[in-house]
Amino acid sequence: MKLASRLLLTFALILCSAFLTTARADVTNAPGANLEVSLITYGPGDIYWERFGHDAIEVRDTVSGEEVNFNYGVFNFDEKNFFLNFARGRMHYLIDAEVTSDEENFYKEAGRSITKQRLALTPDQAAALRDFLLWNLRPENAGYNYDYYIDNCTTRVRDALDRALGGVIKARLTTLPGGMTFRQQTIRLMSAQPWLMLILDLGLGPYADQPLNAWQESFLPEELQKSLRNVTISDGHGGSQPLVQSEDLLAPQRLEVPPATPPDLRIPLGIAGLLIAGLLVLTWRRASLIYALLGNLFLLLAGTAGLLMLILWTLTEHHSAWANANLLLFNPLAFVLLRPLWRAHRGITLSRFANGALLLQLIALLVALLLHLLPGVVQQNQPWILFALPSWLALAWTLRRARHA
Template sequence: MNTYIRRCATLLLLLWLAILPAHADVANAPGTNLEVSLITYGPGETYWERFGHDAIEIRDTVSGEAVNFNYGVFDFDESGFLFNFARGRMHYLMDAAHSEDDERYYVETGRSVTRQRLAFTPEQATALRDYLLWNLRPENVRYDYDYYVTNCSTRVRDALDKALGGILKTALQAKPGGMTYRQQTARLMSNQSWLMLILDLGLGPYADQPLNAWQESFLPMVLQRELAGIKTGDGRALVIDEQVLSPNRLQAPPDNAPDLRLPLAIAGLVFAALLIALQRIWPIGYALLASLYLLLAGVVGVILLILWLGTAHHSAWANANLLLFNPLAWLLLASVWRARRGVSASRFANIVLVVQLVAALLAIGLHLLPGVVQQNQPWLLFALPCWLALAFTLRRNRPA
């Protein structure tokens, strides 16, 4: 969720050494002088900025010095970073900077910046400050990142909750969330349709579990919203005041996730009709279009299998879309090229078609089971017409 990389991992030790003298006021101020705020940054334009970002601000009210602590830094220069990213074993870093320096980028790029001043007691503010400084040490600064469970927002949430004695978790776990992981992902990625579709295709049933407000606060904007309703132990509102430091100047994401069922159903029907028509009027075009579908279906299946069996991306495990798109599709490539000459599918190809159609029916059956199931209706509506059209065109010609 971080917007940019401010420091490389190789400079972490220098960062820590620099923070102590540079932030002497915040580091050593008594709790009575400390003011705690949640800083929330709105979504950016690029895909890694779409979930937003946040930070904890610790301010010394006597000196005026303010430091933002955030958990959203990653290091491309880390050994094996891209390989670990692909495996779902990403390492992120904590960072700290003067508040003005930390917020300048977001203001310049048009992203909203909101400060919520929180009702921390001096003892709570001291405990939070000390924990953040401890967390910033080189031996503690790294953590294992997960998009939904352990990210820049959940780490901020957990640090605040720890200092507040657990009142956030108690209150938010008892409150139902508004959306699932899938819905929030689609909503925030909707301005980049191609990426939204790829992510929706790759998410498994884990992304469709009902969430409580604690889980849904993996998003900084949700955490910001939920804090406004929290009461402290003595009945006071946790949020003393909320100030928009910089308004949003970018296109805001929609309030709800787009419904992909109708667009993908239409796409599947159009593809099926085009496939049937091309076999009659332009056989080579039919073979090319069918081959493209079969190639992509196989590639998608291989990727889904790798995500499930070979990575830690648990949100992609047990993906029912494997019943719709899988490497079996490659076994039909030769048949579509024979079909352009009017030759019907072989017995082997017919068996493959039957297996694939049964798999599609099984996907429908799984979707209809009671309880939490994968919300892949859009892909069912797209794939079924495509497979039926392929079966029809491969079987309607003369026998081999």
């Protein structure tokens, strides 16, 4: 990702080259027969926003040797209200263009892999793609509203290639099944940062668990790279040929490679839930102050998580977080029980209001469990059910015992 301040300068340099160079054409004005188009795929980086990888379209003038990379992954931290827009799901991204060697050197130094797939576009298709990318690079056309799964820096590259090829890529990939869901791909790629992985998994709603085809799953650079190997196009003589004419690894991945499959969170979160439940019961019997501190910590985290999930659903455009069934497990109702639990460790019985809040939470747990067991339910939140169920039951049991003490 590069800062958007380079955008106007890059565009100006590309346009100026057409006027400054009279002896030869360049990428901006070369005939289509001289243009070579490639998909460049970069491996994942260390920073959380780099974990999904990146890609670009390279346009090369075979006569002059000039190579320019076009990518859609530019954002600007200095943009007005950047973090507010990010929180509300209104992220603004831009297209950028840079000399290929400069771009490749950046990723090589970062230890990220670079793969080049040369694509079999006709001269007319290559020229049309080049013209579209230059048009898209104009300041008035450069920005777009970013979405993690359906409109990101890779889907923009995919759509530009598909547009130039007359819809061939989409027609083929929509017939092929995807390998994973949005959720599975997300936790797989974020597994190197466990806490962030868990937060994302908790915050994703049923949208992230819908079955995907290969077109939808190509929101990831790695998946788009693999999917293009399955696309064939006309060879102009009544036959067909592979879209990918050649594929070369220009630089190896020196950073840690993400696992091929997502981690199974059911066992660790289930064990964590049982451990919390055991500690609550044990400390309630033998160390009531620790019991109150541990219980209030759980309630505080549960209430905060629920409040954030509720905000994501009702006040933001993060549609992948809407209608999250985890709100039945963790919700602001937990805040109501903070004071009653603290009083309970001294043997003070629950008020009618607190007892009603506890009953509502237990009903919500039951609804979450039944929803998960019903056929046709999309959201896969088994790990969080396994975590929440023993924890809440232990809290309810200890609070009820305090009520009758």
